[in-house]
Amino acid sequence: MSNIALSLAKASGWISRTLGLGGGTTLPGMILLKLRPHALQEMAQELEEIIVISATNGKTTTARMVSHAANESEISFVANTSGANLSSGIATALLQRNPDEKFGIFEVDEAALPELIPQLRPTVLVLMNLFRDQLDRYGELETTIQKWKEMIESLPETTKLIINADDPALAYLGSLHQNVQFFGLELTDYGSETIPHAADSLHCQKCDSPLIFQQVTIGHLGHWECQNCELRRPNPSFTGDKINLKGLNGSEFIAASKKDSLEIQIPLAGIHNVYNALTAYATCSTIDISTRKIQKGLSTISAAFGRNEIINFDGIELIIMLAKNPAGANQNLKTLLLEEGNMHLAILLNDRTADGKDVSWIWDVDYEIILDRISSLTISGDRAYDLALRFHYSGFPATSMHIAPSIQELLEHLKSTIKIDGRAIVLPTYTSMLDLRAGLNKIGATHSFWEEK
Amino acid sequence: MTEIRICHLYPKEMNIYGDRGNIAVIQKRLEWRGYSSSITPISTGDDFTPTNFDLCYLGGGQDRDQMIVAYDLQKKSAALHSAAKDGMVFLWVCGGIQLAGEGYTDSEGRRIPGVGILDLDTSAGKSRLIGDLVLDAELNGDTCKVVGYENHAGRTFLGPDATPLGSVLKGHGNNGIDRTEGAVQRRAIGTYMHGPILPKNPWLADKLLSWAIEHKTGKVPTLTPLDNSLENLAQQVAITRAGVKR
Numbered sequence: 156m157s158n159i160a161l162s163l164a165k166a167s168g169w170i171s172r173t174l175g176l177g178g179g180t181t182l183p184g185m186i187l188l189k190l191r192p193h194a195l196q197e198m199a200q201e202l203e204e205i206i207v208i209s210a211t212n213g214k215t216t217t218a219r220m221v222s223h224a225a226n227e228s229e230i231s232f233v234a235n236t237s238g239a240n241l242s243s244g245i246a247t248a249l250l251q252r253n254p255d256e257k258f259g260i261f262e263v264d265e266a267a268l269p270e271l272i273p274q275l276r277p278t279v280l281v282l283m284n285l286f287r288d289q290l291d292r293y294g295e296l297e298t299t300i301q302k303w304k305e306m307i308e309s310l311p312e313t314t315k316l317i318i319n320a321d322d323p324a325l326a327y328l329g330s331l332h333q334n335v336q337f338f339g340l341e342l343t344d345y346g347s348e349t350i351p352h353a354a355d356s357l358h359c360q361k362c363d364s365p366l367i368f369q370q371v372t373i374g375h376l377g378h379w380e381c382q383n384c385e386l387r388r389p390n391p392s393f394t395g396d397k398i399n400l401k402g403l404n405g406s407e408f409i410a411a412s413k414k415d416s417l418e419i420q421i422p423l424a425g426i427h428n429v430y431n432a433l434t435a436y437a438t439c440s441t442i443d444i445s446t447r448k449i450q451k452g453l454s455t456i457s458a459a460f461g462r463n464e465i466i467n468f469d470g471i472e473l474i475i476m477l478a479k480n481p482a483g484a485n486q487n488l489k490t491l492l493l494e495e496g497n498m499h500l501a502i503l504l505n506d507r508t509a510d511g512k513d514v515s516w517i518w519d520v521d522y523e524i525i526l527d528r529i530s531s532l533t534i535s536g537d538r539a540y541d542l543a544l545r546f547h548y549s550g551f552p553a554t555s556m557h558i559a560p561s562i563q564e565l566l567e568h569l570k571s572t573i574k575i576d577g578r579a580i581v582l583p584t585y586t587s588m589l590d591l592r593a594g595l596n597k598i599g600a601t602h603s604f605w606e607e608k
Numbered sequence: 609m610t611e612i613r614i615c616h617l618y619p620k621e622m623n624i625y626g627d628r629g630n631i632a633v634i635q636k637r638l639e640w641r642g643y644s645s646s647i648t649p650i651s652t653g654d655d656f657t658p659t660n661f662d663l664c665y666l667g668g669g670q671d672r673d674q675m676i677v678a679y680d681l682q683k684k685s686a687a688l689h690s691a692a693k694d695g696m697v698f699l700w701v702c703g704g705i706q707l708a709g710e711g712y713t714d715s716e717g718r719r720i721p722g723v724g725i726l727d728l729d730t731s732a733g734k735s736r737l738i739g740d741l742v743l744d745a746e747l748n749g750d751t752c753k754v755v756g757y758e759n760h761a762g763r764t765f766l767g768p769d770a771t772p773l774g775s776v777l778k779g780h781g782n783n784g785i786d787r788t789e790g791a792v793q794r795r796a797i798g799t800y801m802h803g804p805i806l807p808k809n810p811w812l813a814d815k816l817l818s819w820a821i822e823h824k825t826g827k828v829p830t831l832t833p834l835d836n837s838l839e840n841l842a843q844q845v846a847i848t849r850a851g852v853k854r
Contacts, residue, residue, distance in 0.1 A: 287624060291738050291759055295624070295670040353623045363676060506849075512739065513757045515802050518626030537849070540842035544807045547838055548632045 160190040164250055180239040184246025195242060196274045198249040202233075205259040205275055206438060209268045210283030212483045213431045214240070215459045216423070217283065218262035220435035224452030225260065228444045232258035240264045242271055258442075266293050269306040280310070281317040281438050282325050283430065286374055286482035287355050287519075289511030296355050300324050307332050317437050319430070320391040321376040327360040327386060338437040339391035343398045345426050346370035346377065353481060353519040361386045372426055374482040393437035398429055402493035403463065403474065410436040417446045420454050424463055425490035427483070461588045468600045469570060472578035475591070478502075479510065479584050481519035487582060488525050497530035499572060499579040501565060503587035504536040510584040514538050517545045526551055531572050533579075535559040536587045562594035611644045612820050615661040618669070618677050619649045622703055625759075625802035627667030630699065633806035633813050634663065634820075641832045643821065652680040658691035662820040668702030668802055671714075678720045681707055685723045692725040697819045698796035701805060705791065705798030706730045706762050715761070726791045726798045727767035733784070736761045740850035741781065741801055743774030743789050745812065752811040753777075755846040756801030764800075766791050773799055778850045795819045808843045810836045 164187035167179065187194050199205060208218050222234050233252040235244045240262050248261070263271055265285065272280065282303070287296050307328050310316065318329035320339035329335045340346075350357065350368060354375040357366055364383035371377035380387035398408040405422040406429050421432050432453050439449045458464040461477040478484035491498065506514050526549060534542045539558050547553050557572075559565035569579050583591055616631060631647060638645045650656055669677065681688075692698065700708045709728035712720040722730075738759045745754040754774055763783040766772060772782070773790025781789035781800065790799035797816070799805060806813040814831055821829040 290624065291757075294736070297670045297672045350620075352628060354620075357620060358673070358676065363672075513625070513759065513803070515626030515629070515757065515804055518629035518632070518804055518807075519623075538845065540838060540845050541808070543838050544842050545629070548629065548636050548807060550636070553838055 160187055160194070161250070163190065179247070180235075181241070181243040181247055183250050184243040184248075187246050187250055188242060195246050195249070195271075196276075198246070198252070199259065199275045202259045203257040204279070204442060205261070205277040206279045206281065206442065207261050207263050207268075207272065207275060207277040208281040208283070208434070208438070209263045209265050211265055211286040211288045211480065212486075213283050213427060213434070214262040216428065216462055217281070217431045217434045217438075218260055219459045220431060220453055220456055221438050222260050223456050224435065224439045224444050224449045225258065227448040227452040230258050230444070231256045232260050234260040235262060241267050242274075245271070245275070265299055269302045272306055272310070276311075277314060279315045279317065279438060279441055281434060282328070283319050283434050284322050284373075284376060285324060285356070286480060287353075287516070288480040289513070291511055291513045292508070300328070300360070304328055304331070315441055317434070317441060319376070319434070320389045321372065321378070322356065323366055323375065323379050323388070324356040324360055326389055330389065336393065336437065336441070337389045337391040338393035338433050339388065339395070340372055340398070340426075340429065340433065341394055341396040342370055342378065343372065343396075343426075345398060345400060346372050350375065351485065352521065359384060359386055373430070373486055376430075393433060393440065395429055395433040398426065400424070400426060400429075400490070400493055402490065406432075408432070412437075412440055414440070415446050417450055419450060421456060422454070423456065423458060424493075425486050427486040461583070461592075466595060466600055468566065468595060470575040471569060471573050473569075473581050473595075474578060475581045475583065475588065477585065477588055478520075478582040481516050484520040484582065488521060491525055491580060492528070497528050499531045499533075499569070499577065500525070500529050501533040501535065501569060501579055501581045502542055503565070503581070503583035503591065504534075504538045504542045505584050505587040505590070506538050507586045510586050514541050517542060522546065523549050531557070533557045533559055533565060533568055533572070535562065535565040536584065562590050565591075566594060566598075609642065609644045610821065610825060611646055612638055612663065612817075612824055613661045614645055614647050615656070615664045616647055616649050617656075617664060617666040618651055618680075619667075620651060621673040621677050622667040622669035624670060625668045625702060626804045627665070627701065627802070629804035630667070630701070630806045631665060633804075634665075634817065637810070637813055637817055637834065640834055652676065656684040656687045656691075658687050658694060658696065661691070661696060662823045663697040663699070663816065664688075664691065666698075666700040666704035666707065668704065674703045674707070675720060677703075678707060678712075678722070681723050682721055688723050688725055692794055692796050695795050695819075695823050697816055697823060698725065698798075699816060700726075700796070700798045702760060702800055702802055705764060705800060708791075708796065708798045709764065712762060725796050726793050727769035728764050728791050728798070729767070730762040730764040732761050733763045737780035737784055737800075739779055740846065741779035741789065742777045742847055742850050742852045743781075743801075744777060745774030745790075747773075747792065747812075747815050750815075752809075753843070753847065754801065754805070754809045754812055755843050755850070756799075756803040756805045756809070758800045758802070760800050764791075769793055773797060778852045795823070803846075808839060808846060810834070810839045
């Protein structure tokens with residue numbers, strides 16, 4: 156490969172950090188791909204095993220879990236750890252790879268995936284879920300499903316596909332590939348018989364008839380079958396059973412395959428993280444990481460950037476739970492319900508490109524379930540008033556909300572409201588989380604995100 | 609207590625743009641003024657009885673779901689026409705405005721029939737029209753700014769019997785060409801605006817409520833004024849962020 160292109164691109168990361176422009180997690184790759192459009196393919200060829208993980212929700216955490224288990228196994232790998240999940244981020248990671256790293260573990264944006272797969276040619280492709288998310292950016296869910304379908308139809312048979320049996324649309328896509336294994340959750344007490352408001356993928360991909368659900372866990376994920384044709388949830392090779400959710404303290408369940416069965420404990424909250432851990436288990440088993448290493452890797456994982464991450468702010472514990480689409484936000488709220496007592500809640504809504512310009516999704520979030528558990532509500536972000544209206548029309552008294560026009564005012568308000576050793580739950584969109592971190596960073600409460608490992 | 613009867617058409621299929629918010633606003637603004645309300649979901653296969661409702665809501669959906677719904681709506685077409693003639697209030701948003709018209713010609717030339725309660729026709733454009741939308745809206749000679757968000761591939765043109773809901777100050781509107789947005793005919797309103805539309809536009813919400821109460825009671829009501837300060841602030845932020853001067 157051209158040395159000039161490589162060195163130029165590599166230098167840009169250092170320049171970006173030095174100038175305080177950011178972490179340089181995408182710029183070097185962006186420059187490289189401009190200079191050498193086939194660079195991704197060329198660099199990916201040098202790897203022996205490439206795992207690609209994609210989903211609307213959970214891809215960052217799952218990739219992190221797989222990386223953790225790979226670490227335990229002393230596999231040397233390259234990964235896009237900072238969630239830079241477009242071609243530029245992956246190119247940057249590959250550019251900075253040590254030659255002895257023969258594995259690649261990448262989380263990839265669901266819209267960018269169909270274009271990236273032919274370039275990366277993964278040995279293992281893991282597809283977790285598709286929920287409605289940022290309609291202005293991703294378009295309709297159905298469009299993404301169609302693009303994924305074409306992608307799967309042109310996969311080489313050697314690619315091992317790992318797919319969530321509980322997602323009806325994805326399970327159908329999986330059935331189109333020979334080399335596929337499914338994972339799924341067994342029936343659980345945390346499931347529900349009723350489909351939540353605004354669930355996606357409720358019609359059969361094959362015949363358009365309504366699907367029947369025996370149980371749903373998150374959104375449209377669950378035990379399903381078509382009421383008309385023969386399509387139904389495939390029998391998973393990897394199952395999660397006997398789930399125990401311990402609120403913000405973590406979760407445990409039994410993961411099993413034909414070969415083995417093991418108890419998995421993770422310090423991460425909510426059934427969505429059980430899905431993430433089950434996905435990681437299925438992925439790790441497929442690349443022959445031993446059960447003991449998987450167990451250890453998952454039990455010691457810390458939260459990914461902004462996903463149930465705890466930051467100490469002047470004696471107040473801030474629990475940050477990224478909430479960027481209805482399915483993810485509803486999971487966070489359900490997790491909070493498992494906690495005892497009332498909570499101080501702060502919600503931040505931005506409408507920048509990475510958040511989605513259309514903020515209508517907040518009306519699909521079931522904030523109603525936590526209204527009587529809120530001891531204080533602080534609202535901030537570029538579209539704070541839209542959020543305030545959301546609560547106003549749910550019957551929450553407008554006089555009990557505090558609207559903080561800036562991050563600084565938000566932090567000041569939390570400090571004046573919450574006692575030392577108390578805690579606040581913060582639900583930010585992606586860019587408002589970056590704003591919050593920048594604010595906390597300024598006062599030394601946290602580190603910069605590119606230092607995340 | 610007077611009960612206003614709301615029909616929510618296809619809530620399972622047509623709900624992708626926070627449509628629940630519009631229903632919540634209608635219910636709460638009625639409740640705050642001492643009216644009760646009932647919501648009846650009507651889905652595929654269900655009958656629609658015109659005399660049972662005062663207001664009929666239909667939201668936006670994905671193309672695939674819209675297709676499923678379009679065929680079911682045909683079976684309700686006669687009932688919907690009689691309801692519209694009788695002065696029932698309609699708010700049909702996004703996919704809804706297309707279904708309310710004569711029909712929709714998709715990108716492959718297939719024709720999806722509408723119910724024809726609004727005099728308009730739609731065909732698919734090459735690109736999607738996406739972004740903030742700000743209007744100078746007019747209803748019964750009364751004017752107000754209305755804000756929302758649009759995301760649609762359809763290009764809609766009105767016939768002589770429908771009037772636009774407003775003229776576009778920012779965004780694309782019905783077709784990106786004639787600066788019109790939405791359609792009004794009798795008490796039926798179709799619009800591409802979601803966001804959802806009603807929370808930030810109390811003026812429009814109250815117009816609909818007034819009509820619905822009149823439909824139910826036969827009398828034009830005097831609505832108790834409500835504190836709209838949050839609504840107005842949210843609207844102002846949306847107008848400013850869309851780059852429109854007030």
